[in-house]
Amino acid sequence: MPKSQVRKKKVYTPPTDIRPSTTAQSKKPSPVWVPASAVALIVIGISWLVVYYLSEQQYPVAAWQYWNLAIGFGCMVASLGILSRWR
Numbered sequence: 001m002p003k004s005q006v007r008k009k010k011v012y013t014p015p016t017d018i019r020p021s022t023t024a025q026s027k028k029p030s031p032v033w034v035p036a037s038a039v040a041l042i043v044i045g046i047s048w049l050v051v052y053y054l055s056e057q058q059y060p061v062a063a064w065q066y067w068n069l070a071i072g073f074g075c076m077v078a079s080l081g082i083l084s085r086w087r
Contacts, residue, residue: 024069038079038086045075 005084051059060068 028087030085034082034086038082041075041079041082045072048072048075073075 003072015044025077048060052072057065064071
């Protein structure tokens with residue numbers, strides 16, 4: 001039985017209009033304040049919640065009642081938003 005011919009494969013090159021741009025801005029590292037502020041917000045959020053629970057809802061602000069939970073968790077969610085910008 002005859003042997004089939006081996007075909008050479010073409011090297012794929014993506015079209016130039018679809019190729020992602022490689023600018024200096026996309027490769028630039030994040031500023032130092034990005035991870036520092038994210039860690040600070042995480043620590044503030046956790047400490048806010050810990051103080052709220054350990055003080056039996058008297059501190060940080062007793063008049064805000066359950067809004068203290070929203071502030072603590074809001075700080076932690078804000079830190080996730082900041083960390084999404086970190087390169």
